[in-house]
Amino acid sequence: MSRANQLLTYAMWLFLLVVFLFPIYWLVVSSFKTEGQQFAIPPIWFPAPATLENYIELFSDAKVINSLKNSLTIAGVTLAAVALLGIPAAYSMARFRVGGSLMMLVIFTARLLPPVAYIIPLFAIARGLNLYDKHESLVALYTFFALPLAIWMLVGFISAIPDEIEDAAMIDGASRIGVIWHVVLPLIRPGLASVTIFMLLTSWNEFPLAVTLTARKARTLPVTMYTFVTNQNIAWGELAAAGVLSATPIVIAGLLVQKHLVMGLVTGSGK
Amino acid sequence: MRTGASPRMTLPNVGLLNPLHGSRRVKVWLALPAFVFIIAGIIYPSGYLLYNSMTAWSLTRLDLGQTFIGLDNYAKLLADQRFYSSLSITATFTIATTSIQTVLGVSLALLLNRNIRGEGLVRTLLLIPWLTAPFISGFNFRFMMAPNIGVIAQVLEFLGFDAITQASILGSPKSALGAIILVHVWNGVPGTMLVVTGGLKTIPEELYLAARVDGADRWQLLRYITLPLVRYAVLISAFLTTLFIFKAFEMIFIMTGGGPGDSTEVLAVYQYWVGIRTLNIGYGSSIAVVQLVVAFIVSIIYARLMFSQAD
Numbered sequence: 001m002s003r004a005n006q007l008l009t010y011a012m013w014l015f016l017l018v019v020f021l022f023p024i025y026w027l028v029v030s031s032f033k034t035e036g037q038q039f040a041i042p043p044i045w046f047p048a049p050a051t052l053e054n055y056i057e058l059f060s061d062a063k064v065i066n067s068l069k070n071s072l073t074i075a076g077v078t079l080a081a082v083a084l085l086g087i088p089a090a091y092s093m094a095r096f097r098v099g100g101s102l103m104m105l106v107i108f109t110a111r112l113l114p115p116v117a118y119i120i121p122l123f124a125i126a127r128g129l130n131l132y133d134k135h136e137s138l139v140a141l142y143t144f145f146a147l148p149l150a151i152w153m154l155v156g157f158i159s160a161i162p163d164e165i166e167d168a169a170m171i172d173g174a175s176r177i178g179v180i181w182h183v184v185l186p187l188i189r190p191g192l193a194s195v196t197i198f199m200l201l202t203s204w205n206e207f208p209l210a211v212t213l214t215a216r217k218a219r220t221l222p223v224t225m226y227t228f229v230t231n232q233n234i235a236w237g238e239l240a241a242a243g244v245l246s247a248t249p250i251v252i253a254g255l256l257v258q259k260h261l262v263m264g265l266v267t268g269s270g271k
Numbered sequence: 272m273r274t275g276a277s278p279r280m281t282l283p284n285v286g287l288l289n290p291l292h293g294s295r296r297v298k299v300w301l302a303l304p305a306f307v308f309i310i311a312g313i314i315y316p317s318g319y320l321l322y323n324s325m326t327a328w329s330l331t332r333l334d335l336g337q338t339f340i341g342l343d344n345y346a347k348l349l350a351d352q353r354f355y356s357s358l359s360i361t362a363t364f365t366i367a368t369t370s371i372q373t374v375l376g377v378s379l380a381l382l383l384n385r386n387i388r389g390e391g392l393v394r395t396l397l398l399i400p401w402l403t404a405p406f407i408s409g410f411n412f413r414f415m416m417a418p419n420i421g422v423i424a425q426v427l428e429f430l431g432f433d434a435i436t437q438a439s440i441l442g443s444p445k446s447a448l449g450a451i452i453l454v455h456v457w458n459g460v461p462g463t464m465l466v467v468t469g470g471l472k473t474i475p476e477e478l479y480l481a482a483r484v485d486g487a488d489r490w491q492l493l494r495y496i497t498l499p500l501v502r503y504a505v506l507i508s509a510f511l512t513t514l515f516i517f518k519a520f521e522m523i524f525i526m527t528g529g530g531p532g533d534s535t536e537v538l539a540v541y542q543y544w545v546g547i548r549t550l551n552i553g554y555g556s557s558i559a560v561v562q563l564v565v566a567f568i569v570s571i572i573y574a575r576l577m578f579s580q581a582d
Contacts, residue, residue, distance in 0.1 A: 042425065088302065207405070226406070246407060
């Protein structure tokens with residue numbers, strides 16, 4: 001490639017980065033501005049000195065702390081539930097073809113169902129069974145919507161382990177559960193890491209179900225952020241700070257498992 | 272994946288311990304809880320949704336209870352102007368977003384497939400919008416698109432587009448849907464880029480070398496090698512985008528709530544409005560059923576596409 005050509009490419013890349021990353025940049029700098037600076041004319045491109053008042057405000061708000069706790073609990077319990085249900089199922093499907101291709105198709109399709117279309121029946125069910133505004137409801141739903149993807153990815157990882165390794169362990173007297181715990185899981189550790197991140201993504205970022213099914217008690221962070229907006233006076237700085245806090249761990253985790261993202265996205269086409 | 276001829280054949284027969292002869296019960300029990308959970312999770316809410324859609328049931332009139340009315344809600348849908356409007360907005364929104372995102376995503380993937388320094392870094396940075404949760408981006412764009420004083424309005428004004436600034440981007444029916452489409456493209460493009468890049472990486476370098484030896488120029492390489500070979504990846508990502516965009520809810524909900532008027536009211540927002548905000552469970556359910564049926568048809572086509580390729 002000629003030098004001029006190369007420079008042109010770099011110029012185009014720079015342009016792309018500016019266009020695509022400006023909104024993210026704006027979110028981050030807004031979180032370090034005072035309320036008075038948010039809509040200054042002309043805009044303040046870089047706040048100096050940066051203020052931490054939005055973050056301080058956020059952490060002194062009991063509602064925010066409560067919803068942060070809710071989000072963490074719900075994401076954690078969902079992860080455990082998915083592991084408990086998903087790992088044995090994936091093992092059984094990968095090793096013994098239990099369920100066959102029909103179940104694989106069901107799982108694949110379940111992953112594609114739009115949660116939004118289920119808001120109304122779930123709302124009605126939650127009200128009827130006294131499950132409205134309960135952590136358990138969200139855990140059950142997130143487990144349901146996360147499980148198909150988890151199983152799909154895990155089947156791929158487990159199938160890649162040669163049977164002989166397990167056979168050897170079983171001749172040595174290990175039980176089936178023992179083999180899964182001591183042989184299979186350690187071998188698919190990198191795969192487990194990316195499944196974990198996808199599961200966290202599902203529950204941590206979920207909005208439509210949470211906004212429909214929770215009120216004061218079980219409200220998650222995204223829903224609490226939404227309540228900032230519905231007030232007459234929108235606390236943009238605080239909202240931006242909450243956005244930065246909520247997005248940072250996910251973005252970092254996502255970038256770490258980059259090579260598995262495509263697989264999660266198309267649900268196992270690379271297999 | 273598993274082939275017949277393997278060292279397993281030489282294993283001593285250790286009965287239950289041998290994976291080949293392992294107890295059928297154990298195998299099934301490992302999978303059963305998850306299967307039951309998934310199948311029950313599909314059937315129960317779907318069945319309940321379908322049943323509700325055939326009833327008159329409003330939570331604002333609890334005294335009337337829930338009464339079975341057959342297909343009346345669907346008959347009402349066929350005469351509902353707002354339903355037709357949301358169907359057509361959903362179609363415009365889905366088709367426009369998917370086409371723009373696919374063309375842009377493929378272009379970006381090609382532009383970033385040059386084997387020069389920094390390529391990986393740029394691709395990684397471009398993933399950030401995609402990894403940022405839609406509800407956060409929804410707030411962020413609503414903030415940036417604030418009329419007159421928002422940063423986008425100020426930049427537009429600086430560039431001389433005063434008319435748009437004064438009317439406000441999200442506050443005018445003319446520009447709101449366009450803005451919503453662009454924000455979804457911004458959010459989704461990295462995903463398309465990622466899938467297409469995956470396709471590009473599977474094309475063997477030798478093909479290009481051979482074609483160059485035969486005197487092909489850059490456009491011919493693109494036209495006759497690259498594009499035909501990434502066709503499948505592009506198709507997959509276009510289907511995925513269609514599915515995602517068809518069910519898109521939160522960014523619209525947060526940015527415009529379906530307005531102004533009903534200019535950005537897609538099916539997902541309309542059914543939320545009817546079912547949750549005005550608590551008309553029966554009628555809202557019939558809209559959700561329509562949404563589900565369309566999503567299901569697209570999903571089945573997509574699943575068949577994926578499975579046929581996997582075999």
